[in-house]
Amino acid sequence: MKNLYLIAYLDLKESIRAKWFLVYSLVFGGLIALFFIAGVTESQVMGFSGLSRLLLMYIQITIVILPIFILITTVRSISGDRDNHILEYMLSFPISLKHYYWGKVIGRFITVYIPVLFAMVIAIIYGAIKGAAIPWSIFFLYTGLLFSLSSTFLGIAFFISSFVKSSEVALGIAFFIWIFLLSFIDIALISLMLQQRMNDGVIIFIALINPMELFRVAAISLFDPELTVMGPVAFYILDLMSQSVFVVVAIGYPLMLGIAFATFGFLIFKKKDLV
Amino acid sequence: MIEVTNLTKKFGSHLSLDCVSCTLKDGDSIALMGANGAGKTTLIRSILGYYHPDGGEVLINGQNPIKERTNVLKDISFVPQLPPPIKLSIEELMHYISVSADVDKERIKYYANEMKLDINENMNKSFFKLSGGMKQKLLIAISLAKKSSIIIYDEPTANLDPKARDDFYRLLKQNKEQKTLLFVTHRLEEVKELVNRQIYMDMGKIVSDEIF
Numbered sequence: 434m435k436n437l438y439l440i441a442y443l444d445l446k447e448s449i450r451a452k453w454f455l456v457y458s459l460v461f462g463g464l465i466a467l468f469f470i471a472g473v474t475e476s477q478v479m480g481f482s483g484l485s486r487l488l489l490m491y492i493q494i495t496i497v498i499l500p501i502f503i504l505i506t507t508v509r510s511i512s513g514d515r516d517n518h519i520l521e522y523m524l525s526f527p528i529s530l531k532h533y534y535w536g537k538v539i540g541r542f543i544t545v546y547i548p549v550l551f552a553m554v555i556a557i558i559y560g561a562i563k564g565a566a567i568p569w570s571i572f573f574l575y576t577g578l579l580f581s582l583s584s585t586f587l588g589i590a591f592f593i594s595s596f597v598k599s600s601e602v603a604l605g606i607a608f609f610i611w612i613f614l615l616s617f618i619d620i621a622l623i624s625l626m627l628q629q630r631m632n633d634g635v636i637i638f639i640a641l642i643n644p645m646e647l648f649r650v651a652a653i654s655l656f657d658p659e660l661t662v663m664g665p666v667a668f669y670i671l672d673l674m675s676q677s678v679f680v681v682v683a684i685g686y687p688l689m690l691g692i693a694f695a696t697f698g699f700l701i702f703k704k705k706d707l708v
Numbered sequence: 709m710i711e712v713t714n715l716t717k718k719f720g721s722h723l724s725l726d727c728v729s730c731t732l733k734d735g736d737s738i739a740l741m742g743a744n745g746a747g748k749t750t751l752i753r754s755i756l757g758y759y760h761p762d763g764g765e766v767l768i769n770g771q772n773p774i775k776e777r778t779n780v781l782k783d784i785s786f787v788p789q790l791p792p793p794i795k796l797s798i799e800e801l802m803h804y805i806s807v808s809a810d811v812d813k814e815r816i817k818y819y820a821n822e823m824k825l826d827i828n829e830n831m832n833k834s835f836f837k838l839s840g841g842m843k844q845k846l847l848i849a850i851s852l853a854k855k856s857s858i859i860i861y862d863e864p865t866a867n868l869d870p871k872a873r874d875d876f877y878r879l880l881k882q883n884k885e886q887k888t889l890l891f892v893t894h895r896l897e898e899v900k901e902l903v904n905r906q907i908y909m910d911m912g913k914i915v916s917d918e919i920f
Contacts, residue, residue: 439807447795518792522847525756526808527781707758 440536
């Protein structure tokens with residue numbers, strides 16, 4: 434186990450020093466600062482105000498930028514090391530592939546998750562200083578949702594990284610996955626729904642197996658448990674499960690998806706030529 | 709001891725190693741030579757367990773370098789042709805090596821000093837920010853500090869000035885007893901005093917194997 438911690442620790446240290454980490458942290462920290470400066474906590478839209486409104490806006494923006502940040506920064510972790518012969522040297526020491534791979538996963542997960550969480554913690558602390566009511570339940574559930582969303586995209590990134598030989602191709606695939614899950618799949622499903630070529634239930638199922646869509650709906654359900662803003666789609670979801678079960682699924686499914694992708698990635702990494 | 713038996717490795721349709729067989733015994737110092745693309749690096753990487761062979765096998769002291777990776781690599785030191793752009797600081801790199809391979813940091817410092825490299829002044833510097841020669845000296849120091857019975861060098865002196873080359877060969881002479889030393893080189897005259905065997909490869913095959 435010492436080698437697992439060693440790899441995680443060194444990857445974490447290396448990442449924290451990297452320029453992308455600085456930009457990454459500034460983006461999420463800057464978002465929170467911007468919301469406070471813009472007076473988001475003082476505004477009221479559709480019944481949301483104070484810190485709840487700030488967290489709602491934060492989560493809406495996070496859903497767009499967090500996956501692409503994780504994909505871009507992580508997808509090159511193994512393929513990049515392979516590309517520039519770092520892997521060739523580092524793996525010439527007696528370290529198991531299991532420890533190397535999962536150590537990298539753990540180190541990178543801490544790197545990508547901490548700034549996102551930290552930005553929310555700053556918002557809570559600043560809000561508390563300003564005397565705002567702190568929506569703890571929303572905070573903890575968002576923490577869980579962000580944790581599982583981070584793990585999904587980290588798992589996907591490591592999966593891509595394990596089989597792609599060049600980091601340019603890895604970046605291209607990562608970008609395609611992001612844009613596909615963010616909008617292409619929605620556009621395609623909306624078209625199918627409009628044309629009524631497929632059963633509505635199937636379309637909603639396909640939409641909800643998209644972790645980004647699930648995250649989005651789960652985030653809405655925290656403010657609007659009846660999902661009224663979603664219209665008739667809410668019936669499909671809430672007829673199938675209660676809101677609390679839906680939130681558990683929204684955290685558990687992306688987490689499992691991330692672990693599954695990372696595991697597939699490891700199996701490929703182990704079976705393929707290392708350099 | 710390294711035993712390579714009928715080793716074949718293909719990359720797509722390109723045959724990089726074509727049924728290569730050889731035995732490298734303890735105490736052998738080998739100059740592995742051949743033109744670019746002859747298969748030298750593929751052979752070395754197969755010995756290190758990086759490639760899954762299409763045929764044949766490699767055994768290091770009776771163990772498969774892919775299946776028994778950690779056991780095998782405990783006993784191998786490797787210096788690549790070009791130092792990789794590792795972003796870790798020297799201190800972190802030494803920590804990695806010391807924990808993963810149980811190498812005493814003081815020994816690395818000792819050999820670095822013998823190679824005229826003052827690493828104490830550069831401990832917090834990123835490895836990739838060192839000059840080419842300094843990187844190579846550090847990798848050589850690590851390879852010697854590791855106390856392995858098999859040392860593999862892929863053109864290790866490419867970035868070294870003549871004085872550093874002399875230091876390197878001097879240290880190697882002091883440390884080569886009972887070790888298998890495998891040099892990939894294009895300049896036999898440089899390592900002639902060190903080696904007792906010359907293997908020449910071409911088109912993925914061993915075309916000559918001379919013992920001096």
